[in-house]
Amino acid sequence: MAEIHLRNVSKRWGSFVGVKSFDLEIADAEFLVLLGPSGCGKTTTMRMIAGLEDLTEGEIRIGDKVVNDLTPKDRDVAMVFQSYGLYPTMTVYENIRFPLKVRKVPQVQHDEMVMRAAEMVELTDFLHRKPAALSGGQRQRVALARAIVRKPTVFLMDEPLSNLDAKLRVSTRAQIKNLHHELRTTTIYVTHDQIEAMTLADRVVVMNKGEVQQVGTPIDIYDNPANTFVAGFIGSPAMNLMEGTMTGGVFEGRNVRIPGFDGVRDGAVIVGFRAEDAALAETGEIAAPVYSMELLGDSSMATVQAGGTLVAIKAAKDFSAEIGAPVAASVPAAICHLFDPATGLRIAKGAA
Amino acid sequence: MSIAANRRSPLLQTFLGAFLILWLMVAAFPFLWTLWGSFKVEGDFFSKADWSNAIFGTLTEVETGAPFTLDGYYGAWVQEEFWRAALNTLIVVVSVVVISLTFGTLGGYALSRSPYRYAFWLLIIALMFRAMPPITLVSGYLLPFFQWNLWGHLPTTIIVLVAINQPFTLWMLTAFFRNIPKDLDESAMVDGCSQFQAFRHVIIPVMWPGVITTGLFSFLLAYNDFAVTAMLLSKENQTMVPKIASFLGTTQTKGNVMFAVASVVSVTAPLFVLVLFFQRQIVSGLTAGAVKG
Numbered sequence A: 001m002a003e004i005h006l007r008n009v010s011k012r013w014g015s016f017v018g019v020k021s022f023d024l025e026i027a028d029a030e031f032l033v034l035l036g037p038s039g040c041g042k043t044t045t046m047r048m049i050a051g052l053e054d055l056t057e058g059e060i061r062i063g064d065k066v067v068n069d070l071t072p073k074d075r076d077v078a079m080v081f082q083s084y085g086l087y088p089t090m091t092v093y094e095n096i097r098f099p100l101k102v103r104k105v106p107q108v109q110h111d112e113m114v115m116r117a118a119e120m121v122e123l124t125d126f127l128h129r130k131p132a133a134l135s136g137g138q139r140q141r142v143a144l145a146r147a148i149v150r151k152p153t154v155f156l157m158d159e160p161l162s163n164l165d166a167k168l169r170v171s172t173r174a175q176i177k178n179l180h181h182e183l184r185t186t187t188i189y190v191t192h193d194q195i196e197a198m199t200l201a202d203r204v205v206v207m208n209k210g211e212v213q214q215v216g217t218p219i220d221i222y223d224n225p226a227n228t229f230v231a232g233f234i235g236s237p238a239m240n241l242m243e244g245t246m247t248g249g250v251f252e253g254r255n256v257r258i259p260g261f262d263g264v265r266d267g268a269v270i271v272g273f274r275a276e277d278a279a280l281a282e283t284g285e286i287a288a289p290v291y292s293m294e295l296l297g298d299s300s301m302a303t304v305q306a307g308g309t310l311v312a313i314k315a316a317k318d319f320s321a322e323i324g325a326p327v328a329a330s331v332p333a334a335i336c337h338l339f340d341p342a343t344g345l346r347i348a349k350g351a352a
Numbered sequence B: 001m002s003i004a005a006n007r008r009s010p011l012l013q014t015f016l017g018a019f020l021i022l023w024l025m026v027a028a029f030p031f032l033w034t035l036w037g038s039f040k041v042e043g044d045f046f047s048k049a050d051w052s053n054a055i056f057g058t059l060t061e062v063e064t065g066a067p068f069t070l071d072g073y074y075g076a077w078v079q080e081e082f083w084r085a086a087l088n089t090l091i092v093v094v095s096v097v098v099i100s101l102t103f104g105t106l107g108g109y110a111l112s113r114s115p116y117r118y119a120f121w122l123l124i125i126a127l128m129f130r131a132m133p134p135i136t137l138v139s140g141y142l143l144p145f146f147q148w149n150l151w152g153h154l155p156t157t158i159i160v161l162v163a164i165n166q167p168f169t170l171w172m173l174t175a176f177f178r179n180i181p182k183d184l185d186e187s188a189m190v191d192g193c194s195q196f197q198a199f200r201h202v203i204i205p206v207m208w209p210g211v212i213t214t215g216l217f218s219f220l221l222a223y224n225d226f227a228v229t230a231m232l233l234s235k236e237n238q239t240m241v242p243k244i245a246s247f248l249g250t251t252q253t254k255g256n257v258m259f260a261v262a263s264v265v266s267v268t269a270p271l272f273v274l275v276l277f278f279q280r281q282i283v284s285g286l287t288a289g290a291v292k293g
């Protein structure tokens, strides 16, 4: 049980910045999710915590120990590798058992612990196979079982579900959540699946190009994105971001005019809103011809051109319109988020 | 494999088969000839009158009363104490293989995982030493060895052979280790291994075919060596290959050539056993893909 402190942690290779001054306190028993597009430095951050990558700058503490100079084995972490890292000469059973063996867990407990971990990820039928004779999803589950077989101070999981099919992913996700609830082990979890992030996380860290964009609860990140990157990354579909100008509290852009932004400074601005917050209406702030229609199952999505971009608006599932037919949508100022086009940062409404 | 073979035309199939058989005969003939001849007397095997004597053993029958004789083997192994040479060879070969594999695996692992440039230069220098003919090294050593009274002993020869062999083992093993993904070391270390334990428990088992293959090459180098052993060993410490050469050198006494022939067969036989025994590891070691997880 331990909290983790990352202080100004950076990683550079030559002039290339992998992770840029990462500052974070992770509470004991917290489930933290690192979320971001491919190549943003999630794995690198995790490897630095595990001790597999040296820090260029900064300090990492686990509990009250500075671990910068500790080897991985002395940090007492368990990690699921993105590339599995299974031992090809050992059977699945021996793979899962390996951490118990090298960490000198009393022999008599091994079998029970291995079986418990294997059951949790539904691997009991494959225990005597070698990793080469497993599918990608099965290998990933072996990697997961090997991590959860013992009780480390910290769990590090690098996209542990990315190769599982939808059904298994949902059930394993639930198991991970339950496991965390049971063990209360501090967990850092990397994913680029937002649903995973939203369902599992106590807090989410959104990263881009090695930089932390926002840290917050899933709700917080969804409802109050700190900048246009987070707004455009979180949610499916992501937030609509329209460009235009603000004059006297009225936002205007192509095919769009939204009044009611009292007290907002004049000038260029980006206005964002979520597809599900808006509604199609007889008349509304957006009026434009339909660009495309998509049926999603429980609803449908109308796309129109507005504010220099394509804007998605959620509609009832029986709504249908010809492409090119004029529609209107009500987008009141209350559901809108404002961003500074120069910096991308959020502008508080009412203030500034 | 079998599917691809089935698709070949019967003509090509026949041709390939015939070629293989021919090639096998050509390749195996010298050995088979020597094997057959080693059970004859010199007059037959080196017959000036009729080469077919070597096959039918006319003189062998006259001299010993049977078409086959073990005289050559008896003379070499018992009379001339070839077993001593065999024992020396065993000592030299085992020591060379064990020492150069120990340093080779440890060093190769370190070099393959080293992020520094010096690893590359070390390997280049090793390669240069490997490229030199062994005799150049030996001639340089010879004088100091005499002066320090090191000449003639087995350990000296072992050290020189290891020195000649080490660059190659290092190269080969480094290449094998590079093929093993770093993830394996890393997951082992997170699972609780020190770097050495990761090497010992995780990497070496994966490396086994590579170690066997490299070990076999080291074995062959030490086993077949003539230049070093002939120059550095005294008569009583001789290994098998220089001993055979000395059988050939003293042709005044009849029968010594047959000792040489018999001991050539004795030297070759273990190689067959060895290759047969390790063939699976050798094949998978040479097709290094098998090393990957």
Ligand SMILES: Nc1ncnc2c1ncn2[C@@H]1O[C@H](COP(=O)(O)OP(=O)(O)OP(=O)(O)O)[C@@H](O)[C@H]1O
Binding pocket: A013, A016, A017, A018, A036, A037, A038, A039, A040, A041, A042, A043, A044, A045, A082, A192
């Ligand atoms: N050893 C290295 N040398 C140089 N650059 C590296 C090295 N390792 C990683 N990088 C770079 O650092 C960046 C971050 O890599 P990282 O593996 O952390 O990404 P990630 O967020 O895990 O991406 P993904 O979701 O695709 O796994 C990438 O642009 C990568 O190319």
Ligand SMILES: [Mg+2]
Binding pocket: A042, A043, A044, A082, A158
């Ligand atoms: Mg990654």
